[in-house]
Amino acid sequence: EPEVTQTPSHQVTQMGQEVILRCVPISNHLYFYWYRQILGQKVEFLVSFYNNEISEKSEIFDDQFSVERPDGSNFTLKIRSTKLEDSAMYFCASRGQMNTGELFFGEGSRLTVL
């Protein structure tokens, strides 16, 4: 069964450092997402990406965040200058169809900012 893959599974970084989280969505999917889950809390939407551009972004997704799909297979989330409160599990997800279509999540990347 195809699945969304994410790397790294866990990253520890110092406050102020840049972090790049990588995702490989399911190959024929068209819609890509990043969600965040702070420990013990709900899954929060960060950003959606379709047709090579950001479709929607939440208030969390401020100027320190950016996304890219550099080569047609990878989908990356960059955090330019990490803060303590960025510590969370970051889930990438993808979906194939507009009006239907299950959202498939990756295993997540746990980010710890010290």
Next chain:
Amino acid sequence: GENVEQHPSTLSVQEGDSAVIKCTYSDSASNYFPWYKQELGKRPQLIIDIRSNVGEKKDQRIAVTLNKTAKHFSLHITETQPEDSAVYFCAARGLQGSARQLTFGSGTQLTVLP
């Protein structure tokens, strides 16, 4: 934007009993309502979903009901087993943006006591 409320936050039941989790949503245009199960440290996994043109859907021991007028939907798990213990999230998909992201509820920690 869409707002999804979920209750209860924790639920303990005896093995074999039923469990019910309820969610309300705010955007009357939302048309897709999935339920995800998340085990500790794992990704959310879709267990059942319902679309706005259907009032009820069942898959073995789990069922979901939708009341569009009242804007609420519920997950029902019958004959609960210890392996049903997990966090359950409801979600709603509206018509925001071309990628139409999911908005999640705050989650319910279900514990099935043997």
